[in-house]
Amino acid sequence: MTRTGSWRPTLARRSFIELPARERSRAILDEGTFRELLGPFDRLMSPWLPRQGIVPQSDDGVVVARGEIDGRAAVVLAVESAFQGGSIGEVGGSKMAGALELALRDYDDGRPVRPVILFETGGVRLQEANLGLAVIAELNAAVSALRPVVPVVGVSAGMVGCFGGMGITAGLCSYLILTRQARLGLNGPQVIEQEAGVEEFDSEDRALIYAVDGGEQRFEMGVADALVDDDASLVRDTVRAAFSLGVPEVHRSQEFGRYGELVERAASSPPTDPASLRTSWGRSEVSQRLADAVQEIEETPA
Amino acid sequence: MSRGRTWMKALAGDAVEAPVPSVLCADGEVDGCTARFLAVVPDPESPFQRARNGELGLREAWTLARLVREAAESDLSGSRRAIVAVVDLPGQAYGRLEETAALHLALAAASDAYATARLAGHPVVALIVGEALSGGFLAHGFQANRILALDDPGVTVHAMHEEAAARVTMRTVADLRRLADSVPPLAFDAATWASLGMCEPLIGGVDVEDPGPDDVRTVRQRLAASISEARDSPRDLSVRLASEGARENRQASIAVRAKLAEQWG
Numbered sequence: 001m002t003r004t005g006s007w008r009p010t011l012a013r014r015s016f017i018e019l020p021a022r023e024r025s026r027a028i029l030d031e032g033t034f035r036e037l038l039g040p041f042d043r044l045m046s047p048w049l050p051r052q053g054i055v056p057q058s059d060d061g062v063v064v065a066r067g068e069i070d071g072r073a074a075v076v077l078a079v080e081s082a083f084q085g086g087s088i089g090e091v092g093g094s095k096m097a098g099a100l101e102l103a104l105r106d107y108d109d110g111r112p113v114r115p116v117i118l119f120e121t122g123g124v125r126l127q128e129a130n131l132g133l134a135v136i137a138e139l140n141a142a143v144s145a146l147r148p149v150v151p152v153v154g155v156s157a158g159m160v161g162c163f164g165g166m167g168i169t170a171g172l173c174s175y176l177i178l179t180r181q182a183r184l185g186l187n188g189p190q191v192i193e194q195e196a197g198v199e200e201f202d203s204e205d206r207a208l209i210y211a212v213d214g215g216e217q218r219f220e221m222g223v224a225d226a227l228v229d230d231d232a233s234l235v236r237d238t239v240r241a242a243f244s245l246g247v248p249e250v251h252r253s254q255e256f257g258r259y260g261e262l263v264e265r266a267a268s269s270p271p272t273d274p275a276s277l278r279t280s281w282g283r284s285e286v287s288q289r290l291a292d293a294v295q296e297i298e299e300t301p302a
Numbered sequence: 303m304s305r306g307r308t309w310m311k312a313l314a315g316d317a318v319e320a321p322v323p324s325v326l327c328a329d330g331e332v333d334g335c336t337a338r339f340l341a342v343v344p345d346p347e348s349p350f351q352r353a354r355n356g357e358l359g360l361r362e363a364w365t366l367a368r369l370v371r372e373a374a375e376s377d378l379s380g381s382r383r384a385i386v387a388v389v390d391l392p393g394q395a396y397g398r399l400e401e402t403a404a405l406h407l408a409l410a411a412a413s414d415a416y417a418t419a420r421l422a423g424h425p426v427v428a429l430i431v432g433e434a435l436s437g438g439f440l441a442h443g444f445q446a447n448r449i450l451a452l453d454d455p456g457v458t459v460h461a462m463h464e465e466a467a468a469r470v471t472m473r474t475v476a477d478l479r480r481l482a483d484s485v486p487p488l489a490f491d492a493a494t495w496a497s498l499g500m501c502e503p504l505i506g507g508v509d510v511e512d513p514g515p516d517d518v519r520t521v522r523q524r525l526a527a528s529i530s531e532a533r534d535s536p537r538d539l540s541v542r543l544a545s546e547g548a549r550e551n552r553q554a555s556i557a558v559r560a561k562l563a564e565q566w567g
Binding site: 035037038042044046047048051052064066090091094095098099101102124126127128129130131132133134135136137138140141144145163164165167168169170171172184185186187191192194195196200201212213218221223251252253254255256257259260262263264266267268270271274277 | 349350352360361364365367368371394396397398399400401402403404405406407408409410411413414415417418421436437439440441444445459460461462463466467469470471481484485486487488489495498500538539542552553554555557558559561562563565566567
């Protein structure tokens with residue numbers, strides 16, 4: 001989504017991408033409601049990094065914040081890409097999974113909480129390998145348990161992107177919001193080049209990377225629901241709009257019939273140009289309703 | 303023959319079908335009750351060239367999602383059959399086609415199908431007979447209520463292949479192995495993985511490559527025990543953190559949850 005009309009909003013906009021995780025969370029929540037849980041002063045750090053000569057960080061690179069979205073209880077989980085490339089270790093992953101487990105408990109007690117995940121991550125932190133994998137499994141379990149009753153909204157803005165096990169988590173989200181700078185996939189370009197060779201994927205080819213994994217491509221082929229400018233208030237309004245739509249009737253990742261056919265077709269006539277999927281797959285069904293809801297919010301005086 | 307195929311045959315015999323050449327499915331039985339067995343196996347002819355060696359690719363993941371969901375759907379009104387994921391996976395498929403066609407979503411679909419079945423009351427058990435690597439394992443096996451693994455040098459669990467893990471963390475393979483002695487999550491072997499509280503006690507004394515009747519009986523007994531335990535316990539994954547291994551090696555995971563609950567409000 002782009003703001004049209006006057007040039008003033010463009011000049012006045014505040015970048016979301018440039019914000020660190022804590023400020024991103026604050027930007028998503030209603031003003032003045034941000035409250036961080038397990039903040040730096042709780043000093044819950046990775047027990048595994050110091051044993052490998054790596055300095056841990058006092059929040060392990062994940063910010064958990066309670067607050068409100070449109071006056072409703074919310075929790076925002078934000079990965080800080082500046083620490084260890086946004087990789088997920090035991091502590092950071094447990095913070096995310098644990099928060100969603102509590103959100104489910106609250107729902108069962110009649111107090112729904114709106115969960116938002118801000119992805120900026122390459123997936124498992126290899127220095128915590130099997131525990132990184134385990135906590136992502138627990139996070140995915142929590143998303144699967146929560147999303148039938150409360151929509152789980154994901155945002156990836158860039159510049160790290162969202163890959164590895166966390167790409168799976170993004171795939172589980174009820175609504176996914178990307179910017180043009182975002183990249184979303186399973187295996188990052190370097191990993192593919194390493195495993196399959198440069199002729200399979202040239203990880204230095206920026207145009208190729210964005211053609212395959214880029215936010216615009218993922219939106220146009222329907223595996224994300226909104227494409228937004230790098231504008232903090234627009235990202236926030238799109239998150240608000242997503243919650244206003246409620247739990248989707250069918251989650252994308254339940255559609256084995258549709259996607260089973262689409263991927264078989266992709267195998268029999270491999271898309272030489274990824275952009276061809278924009279017509280053959282098409283935008284997500286909710287993308288238009290989401291865009292309308294954003295517009296409505298934008299037009300409502302604060 | 304791949305280990306996945308060997309164990310599908312050993313556990314479900316003639317019931318084994320191949321809805322697609324690289325996914326085996328069988329409605330067999332364990333302890334007198336129906337169980338759906340699922341495994342990914344190599345298909346050297348696959349049009350998905352990067353998924354010919356038993357990797358979890360687009361076709362495999364969407365097929366697993368369908369087979370798990372169909373089982374759950376047809377059991378809505380009756381007793382929930384057990385679902386057994388036989389795991390022998392060299393990982394997910396690494397390829398350009400795979401990324402282009404959103405492999406992350408396919409893996410999400412398989413992961414969610416298993417999780418949803420578990421939440422609906424199906425006992426979901428993973429049986430690791432070979433490699434359980436990376437995203438492949440996240441989508442096929444790691445959402446199980448109970449995980450069983452054979453005690454065998456060919457059984458390995460990890461986030462990435464050893465050589466790649468060494469490269470990415472800028473170490474030699476020898477360094478990585480040495481570090482794993484003092485940092486258990488870095489290890490590749492089943493016993494160290496089990497010490498993190500991830501699975502039931504390892505199943506030892508079994509010929510993994512060529513199982514005889516006694517070996518199959520041993521595994522079936524353990525499967526039956528896990529299925530019945532899963533039926534009687536919570537449908538989430540809390541059993542992992544309640545384990546003895548977790549109390550020793552996942553203190554941080556436990557502390558995070560306790561503190562989070564205190565501050566949640």
